[in-house]
Amino acid sequence: MTKQIFSKKARTSLKRTASLLFVFVFMISFAFPLAVNAEVSGPVLADPEIKSPYAVIQNVNNGQIIFEKEADTKIAPASTVKLMVALVTYEKLGDDLNKTYAASSSAIKNITGNNINIRENEEFKLKDLLAGVLVSCANDACNVVAEAASGSISQFVKDMNKKAAELGMTNTNYTNTSGIDDKDMYTTASDVAKLAAAVFKVNDLAVISDTDKYIIPATNKSTNQRNLLNKNHLVSTYTTTKYNYDSAIGLNAGFTDDGGHCIVTASDKDELQYVYVLMGWHGPSKSFNEDKIEPYLEAKELIKWTHETFKKKTIAAELLGEIKVDMGNSADTVVVRPKIPFDFIYDSRKEPEITYVTSIDLSDESFSLEAPIQADMPVGTVDIIINGKYFATTDLVTMTSVSRDEFGYIMGKIGDFFKSKMLRTIIIIFLVLIGLYLLLSITLKILNLVKKYKRKQEKKQRAIERRELEEKGLAPPSTRRRRYDDDDDDDDDDEYDY
Numbered sequence: 001m002t003k004q005i006f007s008k009k010a011r012t013s014l015k016r017t018a019s020l021l022f023v024f025v026f027m028i029s030f031a032f033p034l035a036v037n038a039e040v041s042g043p044v045l046a047d048p049e050i051k052s053p054y055a056v057i058q059n060v061n062n063g064q065i066i067f068e069k070e071a072d073t074k075i076a077p078a079s080t081v082k083l084m085v086a087l088v089t090y091e092k093l094g095d096d097l098n099k100t101y102a103a104s105s106s107a108i109k110n111i112t113g114n115n116i117n118i119r120e121n122e123e124f125k126l127k128d129l130l131a132g133v134l135v136s137c138a139n140d141a142c143n144v145v146a147e148a149a150s151g152s153i154s155q156f157v158k159d160m161n162k163k164a165a166e167l168g169m170t171n172t173n174y175t176n177t178s179g180i181d182d183k184d185m186y187t188t189a190s191d192v193a194k195l196a197a198a199v200f201k202v203n204d205l206a207v208i209s210d211t212d213k214y215i216i217p218a219t220n221k222s223t224n225q226r227n228l229l230n231k232n233h234l235v236s237t238y239t240t241t242k243y244n245y246d247s248a249i250g251l252n253a254g255f256t257d258d259g260g261h262c263i264v265t266a267s268d269k270d271e272l273q274y275v276y277v278l279m280g281w282h283g284p285s286k287s288f289n290e291d292k293i294e295p296y297l298e299a300k301e302l303i304k305w306t307h308e309t310f311k312k313k314t315i316a317a318e319l320l321g322e323i324k325v326d327m328g329n330s331a332d333t334v335v336v337r338p339k340i341p342f343d344f345i346y347d348s349r350k351e352p353e354i355t356y357v358t359s360i361d362l363s364d365e366s367f368s369l370e371a372p373i374q375a376d377m378p379v380g381t382v383d384i385i386i387n388g389k390y391f392a393t394t395d396l397v398t399m400t401s402v403s404r405d406e407f408g409y410i411m412g413k414i415g416d417f418f419k420s421k422m423l424r425t426i427i428i429i430f431l432v433l434i435g436l437y438l439l440l441s442i443t444l445k446i447l448n449l450v451k452k453y454k455r456k457q458e459k460k461q462r463a464i465e466r467r468e469l470e471e472k473g474l475a476p477p478s479t480r481r482r483r484y485d486d487d488d489d490d491d492d493d494d495e496y497d498y
Contacts, residue, residue: 048305050298052261052278054189057306059345060197060266060273064391066310066345067302071190074171075280078262079231079254080192081179083199084160085142086133089126090205091163092149097127097204107143107153113180114254115140116228122221127208131216134209135228137254142177153177167194181258189277192264196251196275200266209250212236233296234265243296247303251275263295267303272312272345276302311348314341315384318354319399321362323379328371328402335399336362338382344391357383358396371404 048067054075057067065071093099102123116132118124118140124132126148132141146156153176160174169191175182199205208214212235216226230236232253233243249266262279278295317340322333338356346352359380360367369379380396469475 048298048302050278050302051281051294052298053280054277055279055298055302056189056193056277057302058193058197058275058277059310060200060275061271061312062343062345062392063194063197064345065190065193066274066306066347068190071193072171072188074186074188076181076256076259077172077174077179077185077187077192078181078256078259078279079137079179080187080195080252080262080264080277080279081160081174081177081185082133082137082142082254083192083195083252083264084163084174085145085156085177086130086205086209087195087199087202088156088159088163089130089133089145089149090202092159093126093145094202094204097130098125100125101129101144101148103140103144104147107147108140111140111143113139113178114231116216116226118144119221122219124216124219127204128214128216130205131208131211131214131228134205134250134252135211135214135230137179137231137252138228139178139180146177164191164195167191167198169194179254179256179259181256189279192262192277192279193275196264196266196277199251200249200273200275206250206266209252210235213238232263232265233293234263234299243293243300245300245303247307248299261293261295263299265299265303267307269307270312272307272310274303274306276306278302309347309349310345312343313346313352314343315354316340317399318356320356320358320382320396323360323362323398324365324368325373325402326368326370327404328373329404331400331402334369334373334402336379336396337399338384339376339378339395339397342384342392342394344384344386346386353387355385357385360396369398371402373398373402375399375401 050069053070054073055067055069056065056071058065100123102121103118105120108118108120114137116136116138118132118138124144126145129141129145129148132138133145143153146153150156150159156177157174160177161172164172164174169187172187172191173185175185199209209232212230214228214230216228218225229238232248232250233240234245234248234253235250237244247267247269249268250264251266252264253262255261260280260282262277264275264277266273266275276299278298281293281295283293315338317337319335319337322335325332325334328334336358344352359382375398377398378395379398381393382396383393384391466475
């Protein structure tokens with residue numbers, strides 16, 4: 001008799017343990033390759049949580065906003081004003097970056113904040129002044145280019161606001177060129193993103209703003225060169241290396257008491273360009289070189305998150321419906337679609353839902369087009385809605401051409417003419433004229449007959465009166481036999497013979 005080493009209960013426990021171990025090994029065998037694949041493709045980041053109170057990420061290619069936080073709240077613009085200074089200056093004077101401009105006394109008077117120590121009548125090339133604006137955020141350089149571009153600083157500020165309106169920056173008002181806090185000066189993160197995208201599209205400005213160190217050579221007033229170190233720590237490594245990020249491109253960084261830390265930068269990868277705006281963060285101190293400036297760290301994470309999460313998608317030809325065609329020779333309907341192609345940016349973690357809202361009701365069978373019709377002919381508009389949010393409006397166009405049935409067209413026009421209101425009007429007028437003519441003719445006939453009757457009656461009455469006078473001897477007898485004939489014909493020539 002064999003002795004059982006384990007009890008029945010123990011054996012049952014061992015079986016359960018073995019089963020669990022098998023399942024565990026089975027899951028590990030599948031999980032391992034999945035983990036490897038995930039490492040190859042890169043982890044998909046969760047939606048960012050940032051401490052900066054105001055932020056926007058905007059695609060430069062099509063203006064699409066892919067992330068925003070309090071984007072339309074009015075805030076102090078701080079040094080982002082320098083981006084507008086550079087843009088307006090470039091548009092007015094950028095044809096020749098090597099042209100020299102001299103600083104006036106008014107431009108450098110009472111300068112506070114960042115400056116590059118410009119002296120009265122000191123001459124600089126425009127590209128050097130723009131470097132002062134974008135690299136050093138120099139307030140004296142801003143004033144010099146303002147006077148050069150617009151004649152005066154006050155006029156230049158007006159030109160800044162005019163450009164803001166052109167860019168659709170509806171919640172922005174500038175009062176100075178420096179960005180120094182002013183209760184009447186404001187902007188929004190959304191408006192700054194529009195400005196940043198416009199600046200980034202100007203290659204000269206983008207390159208200058210991305211320069212870590214810019215050297216201004218000696219001038220007529222200075223024998224020493226000026227070494228401009230970029231205030232944007234994403235670009236520069238001269239002050240600190242902890243924030244430097246190769247994927248960041250320019251554009252601006254600064255701090256004011258009201259505006260807090262404001263950082264504007266850009267990225268370009270896989271033919272997708274973005275601008276990043278982070279504004280309004282106030283750290284434990286007001287130093288520009290704080291040990292931990294959150295917006296710089298957040299900007300780096302946002303750039304990484306954006307390029308790993310968002311992809312470009314091209315909308316293919318989407319056939320939206322058919323429209324009835326009148327007088328068509330080869331077809332009695334034509335297919336319509338949005339005018340394409342167009343690209344949009346989508347979150348690669350989920351398939352985008354695209355819907356279309358047309359300006360005409362494609363289900364209305366009474367609506368029709370008349371041939372001839374050309375391919376790609378606009379027949380209306382279509383709003384493109386992506387994930388429930390308006391994206392763009394484009395033309396609703398025909399897919400193919402349809403020639404006209406000339407015989408049918410002519411017959412149709414004839415038929416339309418006989419059905420037309422004009423023909424009915426002509427017929428009515430014609431009938432009225434005929435009626436008037438007949439009425440006039442009948443009236444004239446009746447009047448003529450009455451006239452004849454009266455004349456006959458008068459002649460007859462005279463003849464009777466003559467005969468009575470003769471019988472009474474009051475009139476000499478006639479030498480001829482009298483005869484009165486009333487032949488009742490249509491003339492008035494009844495004869496009287498005496």
